[in-house]
Amino acid sequence: MTQKTHVTTTIPYVNARPHVGFALELAQADAIARYHRLVGHDTRLQTGTDENALKNVVAASERGISPEELVSQNSGLFRALVEALNVSADDFVRTSEQRHTTAVEYFWLSLKQDDIYQDSYSATYCIGCEDFLLEQDLVEGRCPDHGTVPEEVHEQNYFFRLSAYQDKLDRLISTNEITVFPETRKNEILAFIRRGLHDISISRTAERAGGWGITVPGDPSQVVYVWTDALINYLTGPGLGASNDWQEWWNDDMLKIHAIGKNVWKFHAIYWPAFLLSATLSIPNQIVIHGFLTENGRKISKSLGNAIDPLGCINEYGADAVRYYLLRMLPPFIDSDFQTERLRLVYNTDLANDLGNLVSRLTTLCVRAGYRRYHGEDAPQAPAGYHEALGACLFDQALDTLWSIVAETNKDIEWAAPWNAIKSGQHKSIHSRLHAWLGELYRVGYWLAPFMPTTAKAIQAAIREYPIQSSAPLFPRKAL
Numbered sequence: 001m002t003q004k005t006h007v008t009t010t011i012p013y014v015n016a017r018p019h020v021g022f023a024l025e026l027a028q029a030d031a032i033a034r035y036h037r038l039v040g041h042d043t044r045l046q047t048g049t050d051e052n053a054l055k056n057v058v059a060a061s062e063r064g065i066s067p068e069e070l071v072s073q074n075s076g077l078f079r080a081l082v083e084a085l086n087v088s089a090d091d092f093v094r095t096s097e098q099r100h101t102t103a104v105e106y107f108w109l110s111l112k113q114d115d116i117y118q119d120s121y122s123a124t125y126c127i128g129c130e131d132f133l134l135e136q137d138l139v140e141g142r143c144p145d146h147g148t149v150p151e152e153v154h155e156q157n158y159f160f161r162l163s164a165y166q167d168k169l170d171r172l173i174s175t176n177e178i179t180v181f182p183e184t185r186k187n188e189i190l191a192f193i194r195r196g197l198h199d200i201s202i203s204r205t206a207e208r209a210g211g212w213g214i215t216v217p218g219d220p221s222q223v224v225y226v227w228t229d230a231l232i233n234y235l236t237g238p239g240l241g242a243s244n245d246w247q248e249w250w251n252d253d254m255l256k257i258h259a260i261g262k263n264v265w266k267f268h269a270i271y272w273p274a275f276l277l278s279a280t281l282s283i284p285n286q287i288v289i290h291g292f293l294t295e296n297g298r299k300i301s302k303s304l305g306n307a308i309d310p311l312g313c314i315n316e317y318g319a320d321a322v323r324y325y326l327l328r329m330l331p332p333f334i335d336s337d338f339q340t341e342r343l344r345l346v347y348n349t350d351l352a353n354d355l356g357n358l359v360s361r362l363t364t365l366c367v368r369a370g371y372r373r374y375h376g377e378d379a380p381q382a383p384a385g386y387h388e389a390l391g392a393c394l395f396d397q398a399l400d401t402l403w404s405i406v407a408e409t410n411k412d413i414e415w416a417a418p419w420n421a422i423k424s425g426q427h428k429s430i431h432s433r434l435h436a437w438l439g440e441l442y443r444v445g446y447w448l449a450p451f452m453p454t455t456a457k458a459i460q461a462a463i464r465e466y467p468i469q470s471s472a473p474l475f476p477r478k479a480l
């Protein structure tokens with residue numbers, strides 16, 4: 001039976017434009033999905049936008065437009081980024097869609113009856129986080145992430161008995177039944193669970209939500225808490241509640257992988273599996289947690305003024321170059337800095353010089369030496385360490401294995417100086433060398449597909465072309 005794999009990104013709030021941090025998550029999730037496809041798995045990649053957040057209501061009213069208008073405009077920007085970055089998404093879920101409401105209602109009604117109860121409470125709520133903050137979380141009375149004073153909330157809500165799942169969650173995470181990448185986050189999650197899990201509120205009063213959001217089934221006075229609502233998007237794509245075959249893309253036999261940011265592991269590694277257990281649905285197998293990005297040394301700003309626009313970078317350098325930079329130059333799990341100067345440098349060195357030159361010099365050598373057709377296997381062996389690196393979501397290390405081949409091959413060509421043989425009319429004498437070098441380049445082109453799909457295809461096509469022709473530069477140099 002073919003292995004099935006379901007890969008997802010988180011669904012960002014659409015109260016602002018997409019930033020490079022989300023581009024990183026898209027690139028990682030797409031590399032995972034494309035890798036699984038490359039090794040023959042039946043793979044589905046899903047992304048989307050989270051549109052039912054209270055903060056969308058706030059952002060819309062600040063701009064004097066309706067929440068519907070705001071979410072449609074901004075959702076379009078996120079979809080444009082998905083396309084521009086050449087992310088192979090099979091589905092884009094907007095949580096304002098009817099199919100999502102259907103899934104949320106179905107899910108809510110699937111939760112174990114004993115796990116839901118009503119209670120009133122008082123707490124402080126940060127609308128930026130869309131989460132409750134405890135006294136100890138605050139810095140001088142403010143949310144440390146948003147710098148705002150959280151609002152006092154007193155209301156009657158539905159609660160979920162998260163406390164009942166503490167031992168089960170501990171076991172799932174510690175035995176790697178849910179594998180968390182990286183290991184350091186696994187330890188952080190386990191420590192959080194072992195401090196004791198409290199029951200959580202999973203609804204809001206419809207009044208405080210300003211009428212925005214999904215109504216709790218059977219209780220029009222309440223809307224589903226936006227995080228509960230958002231998590232269920234992972235099942236909206238497969239068609240939960242809407243079709244009979246949603247289990248085709250959400251079952252125990254398949255691999256379910258969530259790519260997320262470090263600020264949302266509590267929701268994905270704790271709340272989400274607990275909800276799924278309560279609803280007797282399959283739990284995810286892997287949670288891949290990336291770090292945060294700064295931009296040119298500064299905290300990512302939501303204001304347009306000095307924010308790096310990922311679409312602008314893609315327009316200037318192309319999707320593959322931006323994907324390469326995100327996946328090779330930024331360590332996958334820790335915080336790092338997105339630098340536009342470094343992107344330009346890396347474009348010129350790694351792409352124009354190392355890879356691009358190799359492709360054009362090799363194809364040119366083929367033309368000059370009368371080597372017309374490449375005979376080699378269609379699916380060459382991956383370089384040593386490549387599968388291991390991708391199995392651990394170490395995208396940078398997987399790319400290292402490919403760039404080692406590029407460097408070695410370039411060095412080998414320099415050393416062999418085949419142009420001397422061509423000058424002295426000994427064309428045939430270098431054909432076996434050309435064959436070996438093309439084989440190495442083809443191997444790079446083949447296994448590059450998860451990271452740089454367009455370049456991978458171009459390299460393979462250049463080598464497979466008959467007769468082989470001098471290839472135009474894949475990455476024309478940029479002036480520094």
Ligand SMILES: [Zn+2]
Nearest residue numbers: 126129143146
């Ligand atoms: Zn906050």
